[in-house]
Amino acid sequence: MAVRRSQGGGLATRKGLASALGIAKELLVDIEEGKTSPPDSVIRWFEQEIKKELPPPRGSRGGVLEYFLSAQQFQPDQRILDLPCGPGWLTWELRRKGLDVTAADLFPDTFQAGEPAAVQVDMNSPLPFPGDSFDFIISAEGVEHLENPWQAFREFYRILKPGGKLLLSTPNYSNIERRVSYLLKGSAARPPLPVHRHREIPFNDPPHLSTFPACYWKLAGDFAGFTLEKMDTCAAHKKQWFFFPLALLISLMGKFARGNTRIRYEMEWTQSMAHLLGGRSLVMILRKRSRIEA
The missing domain is CATH 3.40.50.150 (Vaccinia Virus protein VP39)
Known part of the structure; x- marks a missing residue:
């Protein structure tokens, strides 16, 4: 039973990821076409990721x-x-x-x-x-x-x-x-x-x-x-x-x-x-x- 639950959970996870990827792709298309704006949470995530890549300002x-x-x-x-x-x-x-x-x-x-x-x-x-x-x-x-x-x-x-x-x-x-x-x-x-x-x-x-x-x-x-x-x-x-x-x-x-x-x-x-x-x-x-x- 434990194995089945694990297998079932993996299948559910894969389906969930596929569904999430599909939604993400649709969202990106809508953003590019100007039909919608990205959610604030997505914007904040991108801002944080960009800031991580920026080296701190040097000296003064x-x-x-x-x-x-x-x-x-x-x-x-x-x-x-x-x-x-x-x-x-x-x-x-x-x-x-x-x-x-x-x-x-x-x-x-x-x-x-x-x-x-x-x-x-x-x-x-x-x-x-x-x-x-x-x-x-x-x-x-x-x-x-x-x-x-x-x-x-x-x-x-x-x-x-x-x-x-x-x-x-x-x-x-x-x-x-x-x-x-x-x-x-x-x-x-x-x-x-x-x-x-x-x-x-x-x-x-x-x-x-x-x-x-x-x-x-x-x-x-x-x-x-x-x-x-x-x-x-x-x-x-x-x-x-x-x-x-x-x-x-x-x-x-x-x-x-x-x-x-x-x-x-x-x-x-x-x-x-x-x-x-x-x-x-x-x-x-x-x-x-x-x-x-x-």
Whole structure:
């Protein structure tokens, strides 16, 4: 009897699986034809499976992505470009909110956030998008790798719609930790590998070619036609607080600088304690000026 029950149970299971597969196939056909929407439970399951495949954001990138998600209210009818998208954490978070996101990266094979897949884009070259295409461009930790970030800013301006916004982050080379690093090592950034090593592993260890302070990034945006709406830092590093006395001294010295010097070097911001002890990433929100403003 036990054997029969087992055999009967196996038959019932096979019939149940066949029936479930049939229902699943019908559901997929209906979804593709637009006759129905997938159940919330199915959507959540797919979201969880995709999230499992995504590697965690590296370094300060996680804090940057969280900052962008909380700093801006996106609307469903707006087009967003995520460049460089990397594995696709930000794209995934925005798409699950129902937003129209184009993912792009120099290495699109690293994208793991589902369909539509990422398109290949070299930020050192003209961007392959028509003018006035996007409401938002999100560029997290990308411009520091470029040979000519000023050209990239002009391209960002071209493909943004009038009034569109560029949400940009790059390493904060003006905080106290990196200033001390420059004093001790002669470089605020990690030294690049020899050229032949970059050819072997171009993605795993990309060099920081453009290690500009905050005032230069603001200038690049201004020249391209942007208005800076907000400058901030994120992804704080606790060990920066060891340099608190030095940061305080620099901040106090900045207050005694002449007026023109304070303006030229953006000292109101770069010599402030908030910036000196700020996070590892500099965050900027820039708006494309209209032709009238320009």
